[in-house]
Amino acid sequence: MYYTRAYAESSPRQLVSGKGMSSQPLSRNELLREFECHSVRHNKEPTALVSVSSRIVDTVNRAYELHWDGEPAARVWIVFISEPAHDTGRASAIYPYAAEALAKNCDKKEAKLFQYEFLLEWYIPESLVVHRVSLQTLIDRGLDWYQSINSGLALEYESTDDLRARIAGNMWNIDESYGFWDVGIHLGWFAKLFGARAPVNWIASQLHRDCAHAKVTRNGNYSIRPHGREEDYLVDDFAMKDIDDGIDTVLIDWWFTQDEFIIDWEAFKNENREMERNIDEQIEQWNDTWCYEELDERQKAAGDRARIKLCNQFDQQRAALEEKAVKMGF
Numbered sequence: 001m002y003y004t005r006a007y008a009e010s011s012p013r014q015l016v017s018g019k020g021m022s023s024q025p026l027s028r029n030e031l032l033r034e035f036e037c038h039s040v041r042h043n044k045e046p047t048a049l050v051s052v053s054s055r056i057v058d059t060v061n062r063a064y065e066l067h068w069d070g071e072p073a074a075r076v077w078i079v080f081i082s083e084p085a086h087d088t089g090r091a092s093a094i095y096p097y098a099a100e101a102l103a104k105n106c107d108k109k110e111a112k113l114f115q116y117e118f119l120l121e122w123y124i125p126e127s128l129v130v131h132r133v134s135l136q137t138l139i140d141r142g143l144d145w146y147q148s149i150n151s152g153l154a155l156e157y158e159s160t161d162d163l164r165a166r167i168a169g170n171m172w173n174i175d176e177s178y179g180f181w182d183v184g185i186h187l188g189w190f191a192k193l194f195g196a197r198a199p200v201n202w203i204a205s206q207l208h209r210d211c212a213h214a215k216v217t218r219n220g221n222y223s224i225r226p227h228g229r230e231e232d233y234l235v236d237d238f239a240m241k242d243i244d245d246g247i248d249t250v251l252i253d254w255w256f257t258q259d260e261f262i263i264d265w266e267a268f269k270n271e272n273r274e275m276e277r278n279i280d281e282q283i284e285q286w287n288d289t290w291c292y293e294e295l296d297e298r299q300k301a302a303g304d305r306a307r308i309k310l311c312n313q314f315d316q317q318r319a320a321l322e323e324k325a326v327k328m329g330f
Helices: 028-038 056-068 099-105 135-140 160-171 181-192 200-211 237-256 259-290 297-327
Strands: 002-008 049-053 076-082 117-121 129-134 212-216 222-226 233-235
Touching: 002 056, 028 049, 028 099, 028 117, 049 056, 056 076, 056 135, 056 160, 056 200, 076 135, 099 117, 129 135, 160 181, 160 200, 160 222, 181 200, 181 237, 200 212, 200 237, 222 237, 233 237, 237 259, 259 297
Parallel strands: none
Antiparallel strands: 002 049, 002 076, 049 117, 076 129, 212 222, 222 233
16 A cells, blocks of 8 residues: 655655654644644645545646646656554554544544545655655656647646546547557556656556446446446456556566666666665764764864765765666666
């Protein structure tokens, strides 16, 4: 299970609540009070809650919204957040709360509106972030949700509900010669946009869940209704397997098992491992040089300058390797 969040780089509260960071868990009453404030649309009062979504389509559309509000696409980010284990030291504070359940506890009439939203107290721990990707990278790799195929002009911004219907219409415009395998191909190509380090299988499956309603029929088959349509597809296990096979074709057959990918991936891992080893060695050298009690104030200041210089150097090295990784599709 993963959650996603979109944020603007210019925002001072990217993965942190409006009230900043704290290690103090909220009481139940405090949590409900914070949610009451959070749930008010267009509320400007900061809260201690950070919102994430269980639907990929919500988050990507939110990223577009941030871009159209003036943030450059290269500075709009989507993060993937892993579900934390319940046995962590701060499990009660780290584990996301279902916003719909909180809405019901607060007697909200439209609690279902919060169905796909989850909330964390204070901040999202960096240890839970498994991948980041910019909206510009997605667009450069072919994300065209707001591009007209014929004119190339940007379409008008849509509600998530309308966008889901449009995506479903494109996805389920099935080529009869390929059948449901073609749906899987569509899902696989979408997941690939996020890069090899992203949870690509989850992304593909989640987009399918976001844009089509599926249920098991009495005879054990499946009824699938693409969002925005009135008719169902009645399919069997073979059709569902065809969808999975289409996803695997893109992600495994056409990507992960290709020689070029394997060579690039191993080279990237080796370069990253060597870079981190060198960083560890330089940190150890700094400790040996500057971490002893007899330093006077002048020496301490020199040590601080050396540490800041090293940290900036490390940031630049990591950023350069990250840029290379993005270009290679990782």
